[in-house]
Structures are given as structure tokens and as C-alpha cells.
Amino acid sequence: MPHVKCLQCRECKTEYPIEPLNACEFCFGPLEVAYDYNSVAKAVSRKSIESGPNTMWRYHDFLPVEKESAVDISTGFTPLIHAKNLGRKLGLDHLYIKNDSVNPTFSFKDRPVSVTATKALEFEFDVLACVSTGNLMGSVAAHGAKAGMETMVFYPADLEQGKIQGAAVYGPTMVAVEGTYDQANRFCSELADAYRWAFVNINMRPYYAEGSKTLGYEVSEQLGWKAPDHCLVPGASGELHTKIWKGIEEFEGAGLIEKAKTKMHLAQAEGCAPIVEAFETGNNQVKPVKPETIAKSLAIGNPAAGPYSLEVLRETGGTGVFAYEDSIIDGIRMLAETEGIFTETAGGVVISSLKRLVKQGKIKKDEVTVAFVTGNGLKTLEAMGDFVDPIETKPQMNTFQTKLSKRRD
Amino acid sequence: MSVSVRIPTPLRKVTNGEDKADVDGNTVSAIIASLDSQFPGIKSRLCDDSGDLRSFVNIYVNGEDIRFMDGMESGVNSGDEVSIVPAVAGGN
Numbered sequence: 001m002p003h004v005k006c007l008q009c010r011e012c013k014t015e016y017p018i019e020p021l022n023a024c025e026f027c028f029g030p031l032e033v034a035y036d037y038n039s040v041a042k043a044v045s046r047k048s049i050e051s052g053p054n055t056m057w058r059y060h061d062f063l064p065v066e067k068e069s070a071v072d073i074s075t076g077f078t079p080l081i082h083a084k085n086l087g088r089k090l091g092l093d094h095l096y097i098k099n100d101s102v103n104p105t106f107s108f109k110d111r112p113v114s115v116t117a118t119k120a121l122e123f124e125f126d127v128l129a130c131v132s133t134g135n136l137m138g139s140v141a142a143h144g145a146k147a148g149m150e151t152m153v154f155y156p157a158d159l160e161q162g163k164i165q166g167a168a169v170y171g172p173t174m175v176a177v178e179g180t181y182d183q184a185n186r187f188c189s190e191l192a193d194a195y196r197w198a199f200v201n202i203n204m205r206p207y208y209a210e211g212s213k214t215l216g217y218e219v220s221e222q223l224g225w226k227a228p229d230h231c232l233v234p235g236a237s238g239e240l241h242t243k244i245w246k247g248i249e250e251f252e253g254a255g256l257i258e259k260a261k262t263k264m265h266l267a268q269a270e271g272c273a274p275i276v277e278a279f280e281t282g283n284n285q286v287k288p289v290k291p292e293t294i295a296k297s298l299a300i301g302n303p304a305a306g307p308y309s310l311e312v313l314r315e316t317g318g319t320g321v322f323a324y325e326d327s328i329i330d331g332i333r334m335l336a337e338t339e340g341i342f343t344e345t346a347g348g349v350v351i352s353s354l355k356r357l358v359k360q361g362k363i364k365k366d367e368v369t370v371a372f373v374t375g376n377g378l379k380t381l382e383a384m385g386d387f388v389d390p391i392e393t394k395p396q397m398n399t400f401q402t403k404l405s406k407r408r409d
Numbered sequence: 410m411s412v413s414v415r416i417p418t419p420l421r422k423v424t425n426g427e428d429k430a431d432v433d434g435n436t437v438s439a440i441i442a443s444l445d446s447q448f449p450g451i452k453s454r455l456c457d458d459s460g461d462l463r464s465f466v467n468i469y470v471n472g473e474d475i476r477f478m479d480g481m482e483s484g485v486n487s488g489d490e491v492s493i494v495p496a497v498a499g500g501n
Contacts, residue, residue, distance in 0.1 A: 024419065028466045186474075188498070192498075193417055193428065302474065
């Protein structure tokens with residue numbers, strides 16, 4: 001990590017050494033990794049990046065760890081698909097889906113966790129831990145397995161089975177916490193003070209958050225070294241939204257792309273939309289809510305990066321938009337039926353919100369738009385409800401033909 | 410009446426390393442005032458110049474976020490647990 005300077009408070013700018021710390025002791029502001037960007041700019045070029053591996057580690061110069069020691073399960077450089085069928089339906093000529101549901105543990109979380117597991121080994125932690133709405137715990141358990149670390153994952157007890165089993169298979173200690181994610185998160189913040197564990201999204205948060213920037217780099221590179229006109233990002237804590245924008249800004253600063261005019265939109269679910277609410281009412285502070293949504297991976301009522309996500313929305317001319325609860329499954333099916341991509345509820349929120357943004361005239365037909373699909377649909381099967389209605393037939397031609405023609409009437 | 414307050418790591422330099430403090434007070438703001446007389450300077454870490462809680466500090470009474478109660482004027486009873494937690498945690 002030759003380009004890393006220190007940790008720095010985003011609010012009062014106090015500097016701290018590179019240690020497992022997440023909050024400023026003077027103002028409680030979030031600590032972030034500070035880089036020597038001149039040194040980064042000298043080290044990278046389009047060519048150097050293009051000759052790197054087909055993973056997120058092609059961008060290692062922008063990450064706060066040594067690539068040689070990376071805990072890498074082959075994350076990133078996921079497909080950016082020109083979604084012509086969905087685009088035609090919505091009236092967009094240049095709609096792209098960034099399909100991050102094809103990462104090793106089937107969500108974008110492998111990006112921040114790959115960075116954090118690497119950093120945790122550097123800090124000589126034995127235990128990798130997290131508090132999760134589902135996707136994160138699968139990723140932490142997998143990376144811990146790869147790194148040979150003990151893993152502890154905490155989650156609200158009512159999560160989808162696909163996420164619970166999809167994490168348990170890697171062998172972590174599973175801890176089902178009674179209550180909401182926000183309650184589990186508060187509890188884990190207290191635990192992080194009591195145990196010397198690398199809690200990826202608590203004491204390791206400054207390093208963790210950096211991994212998500214790679215989505216911003218990737219999309220820009222995949223569009224031919226050009227930032228899109230619009231990004232639509234699902235919002236839980238708001239961190240992914242701010243970090244994709246940070247990635248685009250860093251690429252611009254390093255001279256890898258022209259000045260970006262990207263509008264950074266944020267999509268939340270109707271039943272948990274605290275950032276969108278603050279955006280719509282013109283508040284700078286996010287008022288916490290008690291989540292009631294089927295999009296459990298987005299059910300964070302007290303979003304840690306809420307104020308910064310609001311800043312990004314306002315600075316870039318983006319829009320905060322929510323998807324109606326009863327439209328989330330429609331969004332999932334629409335993406336599946338047009339593009340052959342089966343996403344989880346968070347992706348349904350994105351597609352349904354995209355439809356609303358286009359209707360509101362926020363996105364024009366000829367503008368390049370990237371919708372971020374960050375998790376896989378097989379993890380949230382129960383949210384789909386009972387929608388399968390097969391033709392039931394004997395293995396016999398006549399029966400089948402009669403039933404088929406009835407179905408097609 | 411005595412209330413137990415959990416002190417998070419970033420504040421422990423002010424509390425001489427203590428992770429818990431027993432203080433008196435029947436509202437959150439009274440608790441903070443009482444903490445400050447025990448550990449001078451702690452209030453300025455938690456509150457801004459106008460006395461409002463800083464945006465990156467969350468306070469919980471028996472696990473409930475005081476923003477769902479009456480904010481700084483939320484009532485506190487003897488035996489309650491008050492927890493001060495940095496807001497910057499969790500999520501993606």
C-alpha cells in the first residue's frame with residue numbers, strides 16, 4: 001500500500017495511524033483512508049490496469065492493502081451488460097446492467113470483504129466478524145475460510161433461508177440476533193469494543209468501505225474509459241452509493257477518464273427509505289425509521305452513511321427514489337424475463353425504481369445509464385411467493401396437447 | 410437513582426479507560442451533564458456548541474434509540490442502561 005498516508009476524520013480532518021479504528025475520538029465522525037493521489041496517478045495508466053488480472057485487484061493501486069497478500073476468491077470484473085430488451089421496454093437506448101450478483105458469494109459484498117480480510121490478516125486478527133442483512137455474512141464466512149480465520153456472523157433472526165444456509169456452509173459461528181438489523185448493529189458495536197475481533201463493518205469499516213469503489217472503476221473502464229450519465233444504486237446504509245461515486249471521482253483525479261457528469265441516483269424500498277425521505281423533504285439529517293420491507297438486504301432504518309449519500313445526491317444532481325413494496329417482485333420478474341438475470345429483492349427495488357425515474361423524465365432515452373444489480377435471486381426465493389403455475393401432465397401426448405392449447409388460449 | 414452508561418472506545422481517553430460509568434439523572438441530557446461533571450470534557454465530545462447531540466453519536470436507553478423516544482429529554486429510570494454508540498457502523 002505505497003500510496004496510503006493515514007486515516008483521517010471526514011468531519012474534523014484529525015489524522016490517525018493505520019489501525020482498526022472507525023470513529024473519530026473528538027467528533028465521532030467516520031474515519032477514511034487518505035491517499036497520496038499524486039503517487040497513485042503516477043503509478044496507474046489505462047494500460048497498466050488493462051494488463052492486470054480480471055478481478056477487482058486490477059485496481060490495487062487505489063486500495064489500502066498489499067495486492068501480494070490479497071485474500072482473493074476471484075471477485076469483481078463482473079459483466080456490464082447492454083440491456084437492450086429491458087431498455088426497449090423502458091424507453092432507454094443505452095441501459096446497462098452491472099451484474100454483480102455473479103461474484104463468488106453472489107453479491108457485491110465480496111468486494112469490500114476481500115479488502116477487509118486482507119487488512120485483518122495484516123493487523124494479525126484471528127477472528128473475522130460482521131453484522132449482516134444477509135449477503136455480507138456469506139461473503140465474510142467465505143473469505144474467512146479462504147484466509148484460515150475463525151468467523152463470527154451476526155444477523156437478524158428473520159432473514160431468508162438462502163442467506164442463512166448460504167453463509168453457514170462455509171463454517172462460521174452463526175449468531176441469530178432477536179430483533180431488527182439496527183438492533184443487531186448496535187449490539188455488535190458494543191461487542192466490537194469488548195472483543196479483539198475484526199468486525200468488517202465496524203472497527204474495520206474504513207478499509208471495508210474502500211472495496212466498493214471498484215464498482216465505480218469497473219463501470220467506467222467497461223464503458224470505454226468513460227463515466228456513465230446516470231448510475232442507479234440500491235441504498236441500505238448509503239455507503240455503496242457514496243463509494244461508487246468516490247471511485248468515479250478518483251478515476252477522474254488520476255486522469256483515467258474525462259470529467260464525470262454522472263447523476264448518482266439512489267433507490268430504496270418504500271418500507272425503509274430514510275435517505276430518500278430526507279432527500280425529498282430537503283433535510284441534511286436522516287431520520288431513522290423502523291423498517292418494514294420485503295427487501296431485507298436493504299432494511300437498515302438507521303443508515304450510517306446517510307448524510308454523505310444525501311450529499312452525493314445533491315452534488316451530482318441525482319434523485320432519491322423509492323420502489324413501492326408491491327412493485328419489487330415485478331421488478332425482479334421484469335429483469336429476469338427481459339435480460340435473463342435473476343436478482344434478489346434489492347435488484348427488484350432498483351429495476352422498479354428505474355421505471356419510476358424514467359417516467360418522471362429524470363433519465364432521457366439517449367443517455368448512458370447503469371443500474372446496479374448487486375445480489376442473486378436464489379438467495380431470496382421465499383420473497384417471490386407462490387408464482388409458479390406449471391402445466392401438470394401425464395407423460396402422454398394427448399393429455400399434454402389438450403392442456404397446452406388450453407394454457408395458450 | 411443510578412444509571413449505568415456504556416462508554417465506547419473513542420471516549421475512553423476521557424474516562425481514564427473506564428468502559429462503564431454510574432451516574433444520576435432522570436433524562437438523557439441530565440445524564441450527560443452528570444457524566445461531564447465526573448469526566449470533564451465528555452459533553453463537548455458528544456454534543457455540538459448548541460447542546461444538540463452530534464450527528465455521528467447515537468444514544469440508546471435499554472436498547473431503544475432516543476430518536477424514537479423524546480431525544481435528549483427522553484426519560485431514564487434507576488437501573489436503566491444507557492449506551493453511547495458511534496453511528497458509523499454497519500451496512501454496506
